[in-house]
Amino acid sequence: MANTACFMIVSKNDIPIYEAEVGAAPRKEDAAHQHQFILHAALDIVQDLAWTTSAMFLKGIDRFNDLVVSVYVTAGHTRLMLLHDSRNDDGIKSFFQEVHELYIKTLLNPLYLPGSRITSSHFDTKVRALARKYL
Template sequence: MIVCVAVVGHQNNPLYIQSFTEADDALKLHHIVHCSLDVVDERVNNPRKSGPTLNETFLGLLYPTENYKVYGYLTNTKVKFIMVTTDLDVRDADVRNFFRRFHAAYVDAVSNPFHVPGKKITSKTFAESVSTIVKSFGFSSAI
């Protein structure tokens, strides 16, 4: 299950962050998302190490914590997508698919003429579409 998704801007500032847990660990998830930005920086700055993921938007598993797995995605405009999941066994294809749909939703949201680039995303439509994507995570491959 996806517990948190985030869109992070150029200055590593959160543009959109949403957790999907009933439990009161949103703060913890925020910390996890924030910490994972270090890994994104590391991968972007040292592309040599990442080998096969060179030139790919999908950054793969960023870092495993005790209970979560954090995946990252970097758009070509250097906006970062972070996803935290509790599933310990996740297929890469599912995550890629998720990020692709998430990216599409993001593009729709920032295409809004009233959206100022670099500012937080406050669109309700975006929030709704994100929650739909999150809910369908894992099932999409079955369909």
Template sequence: MFLIIGKNDVPMYEASLGTVKKDIGHLNQFIIHAALDIVDEEAPLSSNMYLRTVDKFNDLYVSAYVTAANIRLMLVHDTKNEDGIKNFFIEVHENIVKAMTNPLFDVFRNFPTAFDAKVKQAAKKFLI
């Protein structure tokens, strides 16, 4: 599961990318929200946007990436693939910047379907 979380912990985008082999339903959301506190503590202390694996729940890992605008990209996964996850986050970050610089973009109406397709394409390229 992949989630983009904006300021004030508002979810902006959510996608199931197949990074977890077994179906655990809404537990992914609880795992990500539990890891948000860790991300908020570590982000100001790190000079890197990519924070690597910030939390672990049973056999699931949570990796995070924090943009300069404090938008958190969080991924729940069950395999270690640090380079692939980092490249996935970088590509998604570039797509976020492109989407948000569009004058017709409205955060409250969510990201366009083209953005969703690009996220899933990046997941296939780097994560699966």
């Protein structure tokens, strides 16, 4: 498992709808803000890149010191963003694909309003389990 990793889902209207620190390293209060900042800064690059390729998985689009940002853009332009320090590309890709599946299930829930915060604890548990498995 990666030492540092921060996962975030950004809706198509650029609103963060889910965030999780999934790294093994003990969390520091200021680091969390820094991770958010790096991910948010990478959104502009995603915006430019997303339309130049048909691939959903965009790996290593931005870096900050030893941290790398990888992004998975869904068909509905929801962005799954991961900040990581590991180089395990296959694992990250599988992680994104499975989270994407989970996200679709959440969308199909009639009581969930698309674009609103994902508060489901079930979703949270699943994402953390996937992070442990693949990252």
